[in-house]
Amino acid sequence: MADDVLLRAQGVRKSFGAVEVLKGIDLEVRQGQVVSLIGASGSGKTTFLRCVNLLEEHDGGEILLDGDPVGYRVEGGRRRRLSETAISAQRARIGMVFQQFNLFPHLTAEENVMLGLTKVLNKPKAEAREIATHWLGRVGLAERRGHYPYQLSGGQQQRVAIARAVAMEPRLLLFDEVTSALDPELVSEVLGVMQGLAESGMTMLVVSHEMLFVREVSHHVVFMDQGRVAQAGTPEAVFGNPESERLRSFLGRFHGMFGMV
Amino acid sequence: MIDYNFDWSVITRNWDRFLEALALGLGLAVVSLLIGCVIGLAAAYARVSGNKWLSGPVWAYVEVIRCTPLLLLIFFIYFGLPEFGIYFMDKTQSFVLTLSLYAGAYMSEVFRAGLSSIPRQYVEAAKAIGMRPWQRQRWVVLPVMFRITLPSIGNNLISLFKDTSLAAAIAIPELTFVARQINANTFRVMEVWLTASALYLATAWLLATLLRQVERRYATIR
Amino acid sequence: MLDFSFVPGTFWFEAWQARFSLLSGIWVTMSASALTILFATILGVAVGTALAYGWWWLRLLARLYVDFMRGIPVLVLILFTYYGLALFGINVPAYWAGVIALSAFATAHIGETLRGAVESVPMGQMEAGKAIGLRFLQRLRYVILPQALRRMLPPWVNTGLEVVKGTTLLSIIGVVELLLTNQQIVARNYLIVDFYLFAGLLYLMINASIAALGARLERRFSYLRY
Numbered sequence: 001m002a003d004d005v006l007l008r009a010q011g012v013r014k015s016f017g018a019v020e021v022l023k024g025i026d027l028e029v030r031q032g033q034v035v036s037l038i039g040a041s042g043s044g045k046t047t048f049l050r051c052v053n054l055l056e057e058h059d060g061g062e063i064l065l066d067g068d069p070v071g072y073r074v075e076g077g078r079r080r081r082l083s084e085t086a087i088s089a090q091r092a093r094i095g096m097v098f099q100q101f102n103l104f105p106h107l108t109a110e111e112n113v114m115l116g117l118t119k120v121l122n123k124p125k126a127e128a129r130e131i132a133t134h135w136l137g138r139v140g141l142a143e144r145r146g147h148y149p150y151q152l153s154g155g156q157q158q159r160v161a162i163a164r165a166v167a168m169e170p171r172l173l174l175f176d177e178v179t180s181a182l183d184p185e186l187v188s189e190v191l192g193v194m195q196g197l198a199e200s201g202m203t204m205l206v207v208s209h210e211m212l213f214v215r216e217v218s219h220h221v222v223f224m225d226q227g228r229v230a231q232a233g234t235p236e237a238v239f240g241n242p243e244s245e246r247l248r249s250f251l252g253r254f255h256g257m258f259g260m261v
Numbered sequence: 262m263i264d265y266n267f268d269w270s271v272i273t274r275n276w277d278r279f280l281e282a283l284a285l286g287l288g289l290a291v292v293s294l295l296i297g298c299v300i301g302l303a304a305a306y307a308r309v310s311g312n313k314w315l316s317g318p319v320w321a322y323v324e325v326i327r328c329t330p331l332l333l334l335i336f337f338i339y340f341g342l343p344e345f346g347i348y349f350m351d352k353t354q355s356f357v358l359t360l361s362l363y364a365g366a367y368m369s370e371v372f373r374a375g376l377s378s379i380p381r382q383y384v385e386a387a388k389a390i391g392m393r394p395w396q397r398q399r400w401v402v403l404p405v406m407f408r409i410t411l412p413s414i415g416n417n418l419i420s421l422f423k424d425t426s427l428a429a430a431i432a433i434p435e436l437t438f439v440a441r442q443i444n445a446n447t448f449r450v451m452e453v454w455l456t457a458s459a460l461y462l463a464t465a466w467l468l469a470t471l472l473r474q475v476e477r478r479y480a481t482i483r
Numbered sequence: 484m485l486d487f488s489f490v491p492g493t494f495w496f497e498a499w500q501a502r503f504s505l506l507s508g509i510w511v512t513m514s515a516s517a518l519t520i521l522f523a524t525i526l527g528v529a530v531g532t533a534l535a536y537g538w539w540w541l542r543l544l545a546r547l548y549v550d551f552m553r554g555i556p557v558l559v560l561i562l563f564t565y566y567g568l569a570l571f572g573i574n575v576p577a578y579w580a581g582v583i584a585l586s587a588f589a590t591a592h593i594g595e596t597l598r599g600a601v602e603s604v605p606m607g608q609m610e611a612g613k614a615i616g617l618r619f620l621q622r623l624r625y626v627i628l629p630q631a632l633r634r635m636l637p638p639w640v641n642t643g644l645e646v647v648k649g650t651t652l653l654s655i656i657g658v659v660e661l662l663l664t665n666q667q668i669v670a671r672n673y674l675i676v677d678f679y680l681f682a683g684l685l686y687l688m689i690n691a692s693i694a695a696l697g698a699r700l701e702r703r704f705s706y707l708r709y
Contacts (some may be wrong), residue, residue: 055385084394092391102386105482106404116390119400148481161386168390265570328690329683330648332655333662337679340669342674426556430655437558444562450570454563462554 004031006203007052007172011061014047021047023227024061029220030174034204036214037223038238040250045207048224049174050206053096054087066091066171092120095165096174099181101157103149109136109160110145113167121168135163139193155186159193166197173197175206211254215239221245271449272456275439282439285459289435290422293357297364297421298414304369305432309376319369326366332427335359339431356428364421371413408479415472419465426461436460494677501668508664509685511578516647516689517581523589523642528665530590531597532623545594552591558652560584565656581653589646596638600631633704640697644690661685 007029014022021044029035037045050056052063054071063070070090071205072079082090094145103112113132117123123131136145139159149157158178165173179187191213198204198217212237214221221238223231231243242248272279304322307315326334339355350358362459387397429438440457444450489496498505533545552560559660564584568575575583604627612622654663669675 053389055388088388088391088393088396090391091388094389096386096389098382098386098389100382102382104383104386104401104405106408106479107481115400116392119396120391150481164390285487288617318656325683325687328644328687330651330662330686332651333679336662337683341676341679423556426558427652429558437556437562440559441562444566450566454559454567457559458551458555458563461556461559462551465554466485 005029006031006033006066007205008064009048009052009061010064012048012051012058013060014056014058016042021227022051022058023061025224025227025229027222027232028201029205032201032203033109034198034206034217035217035220035222036206036208036218036223037224038208038211038250039230040215043224044227045224046176049096049176049205049207052172053091053094053174055096065090085101088120092116092168093171094174095168095170095172097158097161097165097176097178099177101149101154101161101181103157103161103164105149108146108148109141109163111150112160113164114147116168117163131162131167132148135167136160138166138196140161140189145164153186154182158190162193162197164192165167166202171203173202173204175204175208177207178207179208179210211239211251223250228248262449265451267452268449269452271443271447275443276323277458278439278443279436279456279460282434282436283464285433286425286428286435287422287464289353289357289360289425289428289433290418293360293364294368294414294418294421296357296361297368297417300361300365301368301372304365305372305376308369310371323366323369326363331359331363331424332430334363335427335431338362352428352431352433356431356433360421360424363424367417367420368414369414371410371417372406375410375413376402378409379405405482408482411472411479415469415476418472419468422464422468423461492672492674494674494681497668497672497674497678498681501664504659505661508659508661510648512650513660513689514559514663515582515585515650515653515658516643519585519646519650520587520643522582522586523544523593523646524639526586526590527593528597528628530594531601533680534594534598535601536619536623549591549595552588553595557585557588557649560588561652577653577656577658581650581656581658585646585649585653588649589642592642592645593639595644596635597631600634601627603634605632631651633701636697636701636704639692640700643693643697647686647689647693659660 005028007027009025009027011018012022012025013200024046025048027035027046027048036065037048039045047056051058052065052070055073068090069079071087072081074080103109103176104115107115110129110132113135114125114128117128117131118125133142134146136142139162141156141159141163144152144156144160149160152160162178178194179190182190187210191210194204194206195213195217206214206218216235221233221235222229223242225240225244231238236245239251242251304319307319324386335356338359339352342350342355383401383405384397387401392400425435426437428435429441432438434442436457440453444453447453489499491497513571530545530549531539534549560580560582564587565577565580568580568583608626608630609622612626617625650660651662653660655665657663659667662682669678696707
């Protein structure tokens with residue numbers, strides 16, 4: 001096992017009732033890498049992301065973060081579910097940005113960023129405020145820090161949500177279709193922030209339909225199809241040499257849009 | 262129709278008593294609301310817990326209280342509890358206990374609706390930054406629910422304030438009791454009851470206005 | 484508590500002794516409730532219509548009435564009516580003073596309910612009624628009210644429950660309804676817990692049947708959707 005593997009998924013399975021959504025996912029994310037998951041809706045990308053952050057529990061296989069299994073420990077060869085406290089601690093090491101932003105509506109932008117810092121990481125208020133100011137500045141919202149979510153545009157809300165996630169200094173950041181709920185003209189401001197993060201060496205696992213962004217920023221691209229990894233590799237390999245008909249037709253949809261491939 | 266000569270001196274002479282009685286009623290309502298909120302919150306969590314040994318009895322409590330006339334409840338607790346050897350209460354404590362139990366049933370429904378109306382995503386976002394279960398409740402669910410239910414809490418306060426008039430039935434000197442007493446002593450029916458009505462109306466209106474201010478202050482959820 | 488032996492001082496004996504007063508108490512409570520709900524429904528429809536469609540001065544008047552009634556306690560309303568009517572030489576029994584006061588109170592609630600229900604019917608319905616040449620009252624009667632009915636039912640049933648509970652307040656002006664009947668019985672035999680529980684059970688039964696009736700009506704009108 002290479003030392004710099006941060007997240008390793010092996011044979012991850014997940015069913016909702018009778019429907020098997022993940023049919024054995026193998027995937028690796030190395031320190032400092034940006035890995036993108038692409039695929040049609042319903043292919044299981046979002047479910048996989050939610051399993052990594054324990055918003056869903058996977059039924060089989062394993063997900064290791066820094067070598068530790070996520071969500072359970074192995075005791076005498078058997079899996080024991082971790083306590084809520086331990087799970088919370090694991091989640092604090094993984095940041096997540098949601099499609100619908102999910103900012104806390106009763107808190108200002110700054111307070112949204114500060115909440116995890118003060119309550120989860122137990123930082124003093126002053127320090128938390130400093131960190132919040134720093135990150136809100138990095139996403140270009142320094143002067144909006146006193147605004148409530150309803151006073152911000154979708155793009156601004158999503159940038160606050162990113163600041164909230166990064167401020168926790170997670171080992172890994174998950175992005176779940178973070179631009180899908182945005183008006184087209186607001187997409188680029190969010191993608192810009194994500195690109196900046198990638199360049200600063202943040203480890204990121206990204207579910208996205210922004211193919212141009214995926215192609216430009218990712219180190220590794222994973223095409224998922226019907227609950228399986230259908231093809232994975234460098235962006236050049238996946239986009240330049242799609243092996244399956246399904247990937248070809250999936251990518252074909254984006255052809256005209258960006259004049260790519 | 263007889264000629265009625267208004268004589269407002271009876272009001273001015275007794276003005277202090279009216280105000281004291283009003284303040285007492287308000288105090289009873291506020292204290293009962295506060296205790297009722299605590300009961301209601303616990304009951305609401307029991308209702309949504311999914312544990313039928315918790316939610317069943319709470320459901321029964323809410324339904325029984327809602328179907329029982331408040332006046333009967335007041336008498337039952339005031340006259341009935343001593344039968345069970347509970348003697349320590351004076352009239353006011355007994356009434357506060359009654360009104361709190363009453364408010365608790367109504368507040369539990371308010372909070373239950375509030376809890377179930379909070380989008381799942383807020384909880385997920387709190388999970389994602391690593392908050393533990395009680396932290397998620399304390400810093401995300403409760404504050405959001407408080408803001409959502411604020412108008413209902415306010416309406417309940419006004420209702421409870423009006424309900425304090427029933428304390429007159431066990432001779433607690435709140436506004437209705439005092440008005441009735443002055444009425445009996447002076448026979449200035451119109452003056453007394455117009456004044457009492459006006460005081461209730463004005464207080465209810467004042468409370469409503471105040472609560473709207475508070476709501477505006479917390480109006481961050483759209 | 485519930486001792487099944489049938490001698491003086493036991494609940495069943497005392498209840499049997501007092502059976503006629505109990506029946507009379509139940510009758511007074513039920514008739515006062517029924518009359519109040521009847522009056523308040525008729526007047527409430529008028530007040531609600533005035534609130535929704537009245538000329539501005541009528542709307543204002545109705546609004547003042549509703550807010551006044553909802554701002555003061557029912558008990559004050561009852562006492563005011565009881566003492567006030569006598570003052571003007573109108574000598575009505577306490578029972579009727581109580582029914583009048585309760586009706587005035589319930590009218591306000593039903594009026595407000597009706598306004599909300601009527602205003603939730605889409606504007607187009609009124610216009611469609613105009614377009615086929617119905618007069619105002621016809622539009623109301625045949626188009627708007629049937630559609631508002633379903634939305635009105637739950638709060639209307641709720642007002643009914645409030646009225647039944649509200650009749651206990653008539654005991655304070657001396658109407659011997661169910662609660663006062665029980666108090667009088669308790670004063671004789673000191674079976675405080677037994678008879679208050681018994682009274683509570685009776686109210687529970689009355690209210691449960693009203694709620695069940697409401698649920699049935701709701702199912703009956705469940706075809707009204709929009």
